[in-house]
Amino acid sequence: MIQALKGTKDVLPQDSYKWQYIEWHMREICERYGLREGRTPVFEHTELFLRGVGDTTDIVQKEMYTFDDKGGNSITLKPEGTAGIVRMFIENGLYNGPQPTKMYYVYCPVFRYENTQTGRLREHHQFGVEIFGAQRASADAECIMLALELFEKVGVRDLALRINSIGCPACRPNYHATLRAYLKDQYNSLCDMCKTRFEKNPLRVLDCKESHCRDIVKNAPVILDYLCGGCGAHMDELKRCLDMMRVKYDIDPFIVRGLDYYTKTVFEIISTHIGAQGTVCGGGRYDGLIETVGGPGMPGVGFGLGMERLLLTAQNQGVRIPEPPAFDLFVASVGEEAHVRAFWLAMQLREAGYRVECDHTERSVKAQMKYANKLRALHVAVIGEDELRAGVVNVKTMETGEEKETSLNAPAMAAAIKRG
C-alpha cells in the first residue's frame, strides 16, 4: 500500500467544510479590509528564496525541497508565502499601480523538510496578508487587527499577541555590537548552539530555550532601548494604534523571527492549546525585501497564518463549525423506469435550487431509506411502478414520518419540500 508522504495530511470529504468555513471568513474579512487575492505558483527559482528568505536561515539551509528540473534549473517548492508574492509584484509591474498594494492568499501550500510533530508538517497551508508601499505603522496594526478579527470570527479564544521591534539596518548593527559585548564575558557558559549564534546572529541567543542561556540573557540589553529615532517612533505609533483599538499585547523583546527579511515590527500570535508548536500566526515588517528581490525600494508588512494550526486550536477548544446543510430530498426508486424518472426529477429539483440525491445502486427500498437517513435527508420520495402509473407520489418527512401525496412532477414535489 502506498501511503501519503510523511508530514502530509489528507482533508477528508467529511471534514472539508471546516476548511471552507474558515476560508470563507478569511476572504470576507480581507475584502472588507481592501485586500485582493493573489495566487502564485507552488514552485519558483531557488534563487528567489536564497535572496528573499535569506541564505543563512534554517529554512533555506536545511529545510527546502530543492531539485533540478529536466532543463537543469534549480527549482524550490515554496517554503513560505511572501517571496512569491513579492516576485509577482515586481514582475508584473504592480508598483506602477495605485499604492499601497494590499494582497492576501488563502490555502497557500508551503513545504519544509521538518521532523513532524503536532502542529508541524512538511506540507502545511498558510493564509497570508501582504501590504506593499505603506511605511506607516498603522499598516502594521491593520495586519494585526485583521488576524485578530479572523480568530474572533472563527471563535478561537485565549490567544496571546506578542510584538517587538528588531530595528532596521541603521540601528541593528549597534545593538548587535552591544549584545555581543554583553555576551562576551559569559561566552563559555553558553550552549554550543548559542556559540555559533553569537557569531551568526546574536539576536537568536535571546530566543534560546536552554535554562542556562535564559539566565544569561535575562539581563541582556534590550533592542528596544537601542532603536534609532525612526524605528522608535514606528514602534510608538504601532502601540498607539493597538491601544486605540483596545487590543491586549505583550512587548516581548525575545521575539526573533526566523526569516532574515524582517525589519522594525515583528509579531506572533500564540495559542496555548496545541502543544509546543504554539505560533499560529507570525509576521512583521520587511522594508528592504522588495528591493532585495530586484524591485523598487518600497516598504512592506504582512504575516503568515498556519491553517492547520488554526484548525487544531479550534478543534481543541471545541469551537463549533457549522455543518453543511442537509439534503432536502432523496428520491428512492424501484425498477428500471422509475430509476430513470427519479434521476430526471432529481435533476429538475437541483436546477430549481434544492439539494437532492437519488439512487445509483439499485438496492432495496429499505437500504435506500437507510442511506437517505445517513445523508440526513429531510424528505424521501419512493418511486415505483404504482407511482408511475398513477402519476402521484408520497413525499415523506423523515423527522415526523408523515407522508404527503403530491403529483409526480418537479414543481409539485418542490412545493412539498419547500423550506420554511
Place this chain on the structure above:
RNA sequence: GUGGGUAUAGUUCAGAUGGUUAGAAUGCCAGAUUGUGGCUCUGGAGGUCGUGGGUUCAAAUCCCAUUACCCACCCCA
C-alpha cells in the same frame, strides 16, 4: 539533525508470565411476511497482528533492524 514512546479488523481498543481456528464495541452489508429510515434482534463480510530478519518445538507476545505515527528539542505557521 537529536532524544523518548507507540504500531492488532474501516474506526476505537482487548489479548498477564510465548501455546489450538486472534476477540469486543462501533461502522459496513444483508435478513426479521412480499416497496419505507431511526430503536431492537439475527446473520455475513473484513486482520498474513506496520514491514523485514532472528530466538524457539511454538511468536501478536521475546530480540534486532526498518518505516510510519505520537511527544519533546531545534526551528517555524
